[in-house]
Amino acid sequence: MSFIDQLGLDLPLLQAPMAGVSTPALAAAVCNAGALGAIGVGATNAAGAHDMIAQVQARTERPFNVNVFVHTTPQPDPLQEAAWLAWLQPLFAQYGAPVPTTLEAPYTSFNDDPDMLPMLLATRPRVISFHFGLPAPEDVQALRNTGAVLLATVTSLTEAQMAQKAGMDGVVAQGLEAGGHRGLFDAAAPDDGLGVVALTRLLARWGGCPVVAAGGVMDGAGVAAMLDLGAVAAQLGTAFVACSESGADAAYRQALMGPAAHHTRLLSCISGRPARGLANRWSTLVGPQPMPEPPAYPIAYAAAKALNTAARACGETGFGAQWAGQGAPLARAMPAAELVRTIQSELALARMTRG
Template identity: 50%
Template sequence: MVERAMIGTLDLKHAVIQAPMAGTSTPALAAAVCEAGGLGSVALGALDVSAAAKAIAQTAALTGQPFAVNLFCHAPARRDPRREAAWLERLRPEFQRFGAEPPATLSEIYQSFRVNDPMLRLLIDLRPQVISFHFGLPEAAQLQALRGTGAVLLATATSLPEGRAIAAAGLDGIVAQGWQAGGHRGTFDPEAADARLDTLALVRQLAGIGLPLIAAGAIMTRDDARAAIAAGAVAVQCGTAFLQAPEAATSAAHRAAMASGETVITRAISGRLARGMANRFTAIDGADAPDYPVAYDAGKALNAAALATGETGWGAFWAGTGAAQAVARPAAQTVAALSP
């Protein structure tokens, strides 16, 4: 059995971590989870340095407990003007449906932490207690600098090779993201074949690495959490279970869509594989979409055009396979209900 040292270091009452969901998690949600005895997370991947500093400060003002921050470590996009123009032409009829035109050009709207020195300096200055990474790992020099802050360092793995890479880099724990999880797949290489392992199978595969494992994906009940612990995890990370919480920034349309329980994996919205509620956008074949996050620039523009006419079927309603099981209740109650 893997030692629970990491959880003990954080002095958590409940081995429940709220997933860092860019766009829907909030400082209020993270703080509520922390105050309830879990570990709340603040998503920084879609924020610039100024907004990140504000989010960290807001969370710290709401709780004196440890909380996590999360960074995106994707490879910077390979810009391909022809591919980007072709994708915009592909989406043109959908824009025109709402009386709009696609943008003339696309931008790389989210900067990878791997090339974001100002964000690194912010973390060194503010010293969050837990720092997690998605889409890969920071550069070696960044990791060395962050180790000096004393933070617990975590990263997402979707496969055994990724888990081994995390261990080799000297991190403190692995978030084992199963195929059922909502939001973006944490794969290091978006072009590589995805093993599509369910959460418990992935936890069992990673158990031999020797690092503490945090199970993520399809954890909606206490029984789910206990099954993950029995498989070798020391804690569970849950996102979908918190989407109906009043502290979350989940839109009304997103909340309503979850009732169907129908989720699909798509890359059409952002350029990377991600699981969300099935809607008009997920019905588009995204095989030719530009790299993440360039494609996301187009996706957000199309959603904005749709929303301007009252159409909600083009939103990025990220959620896992347990979406229909999410309960509308305060985050603290969800922490207690999930605690293994």
Template identity: 55%
Template sequence: MKTALTDRLGLDLPIIQAPMAGTSTPELAAAVSNAGALGSISIASVDAVEGRRQIQALKALTTRPFNVNLFCHAPTPPDPARDRAWVDSLRPLFAQFGAAPPETLTEIYQSFLTDDAKLAVLLDEKPAVISFHFGLPQPDQIAALKSAGCLLIASATTPEESRLAQAAGIDMVVAQGFEAGGHRGVFDPTDDPRFATLPLTRLLARELDIPVIAAGGIMDGAGIAAALALGAAGAQLGTAFVSCPESAANPAYRAALAGPRAERTRVSPVISGRPARGVENAFMQRGDEALTAGYPYAYDLGKALNAAAHAQGDDGYAPQWAGQAPPLARALPAAELVEVLAQEIRAAVSRLQRLL
């Protein structure tokens, strides 16, 4: 299973474990990397000090390549009036749980575009791979990271975004289809054509001069083989690894993926302020998308509402990010899951060869 992805990084398998913030851990990433695929962590939602700690913890668990993910969203200007409308719209929900919402929303996640401290950490630690979501780094950041020997990957949800990534010097592109779990990587959330994984992968593989990695709704080896057949150099799987014991998913999250609710996922901006796919919950059903505050201000309120509900034993407001095929998940140790995926890829390729 040699591809441009495996050759560039010395991997055994063309598989990337997606760096889903909130569930990825150094232990999960190390297990995936040690099994011959590419493990990932996200430091997008933590500060530079915690980001360095996680990278160093991962280095202590593996000598294999791994990926570190960051968010490159354009910072949202403060909008107190919009924030107030969003807070007031959710005040009755807080009251149901005997709580009051925060009266002021804060920018809880700093974009990598303005985070010099995280850039310094990456230049010190030099992870083999660095990936970006929501947009592209500044030209000087790209130049510095490439000079440090890091391979750079960026999410693209449209052909135009992929062309911008290639022109900026990005080494590989993740073709993130609308089926993908977690946040949409779309550069501009107000202009999202919602390309599906398979057509987007094929369009990008045909057009780009750099390798394409398929992502979105891929849960098993058959899905990976399909992506490879379309010209992808590999596949990125996120939801498939959430149920692994090494992930940080809590029991309610794991139960949601294993139960009937997993058959219904939905893209909504109400939890964080940007469109994201997860298991449909009470927040998605009751929040008014037209009033949602900007990202990440809305996430400040969303986390507070989830905490208030959870304190009363209600997990209906938790972000349980998932793609469109969670029923295909297997609750296996990460290394075992990677091996199963490898076996399934080989079986899918053999089936296709027999048909031909």
């Protein structure tokens, strides 16, 4: 019996824990509709995460997923950061804002936050997932002792084997099509860039642990295809961005429903790690000098956030982190519960059609 059965889900569907987009209201609505909702707490501290968990618990009694970032501790490089800020300076000037003098990482890795583990042990979410890597063995064991289902995003067989050895109950096979940040354990290592079909099938044939397919899946037919490949469920992120309960702002929603959805780009210049988003000002940046290497994740994010704030003050919304996968043109704007029910009907039809 896989964790999908253990959780009592009506539908083999997980909503991706998109930090900043996956609000408690969205997660609860997905859960109450029979799928697994999620919140991403990697962009907040333990107190903020505790509040988000409490908000979900107030809206649903069903299991939900809490996702944390386990990225490598960023190493400041003053020279690299200065070169990056110097390259961005003309853009800040264009919007009448001074370029930052220093950059500080806006997010803390789970492995560097002494308060996050005790908070999770106290709140005892039924599902906890990890992005960018794996926690220390003693932390994994402590979380397992609460009875939580543990999941890790992986982009290769090697990462999946590491996740299984670490004690994960399942892996999220993130294909290159997926929106948001690549879940690479080591961002400096070569990325084979496996698509969701190849990666899901590879991991299903390996058979080490249950596989959740993620990347480009937007509807019931896509979920059916992933199940046919051997996945126990599919994880959808971009599909939920246009839902009324999501945290996406008006500019993000408008871009998602427009021509930019057909042209997603994998970029490192926003945060310092490769992430797929809608084509916008970031994807067309040019300057008088070649673009230097951005600072380490998430230090680079500090500059991107500052530039986005300055640009938005002047009416320019193209510097937002508008993450989206290659299935973005298939996005539908509707309440989350309606979307889950629609996907469930589409999945049933796909299965019926295939006999």
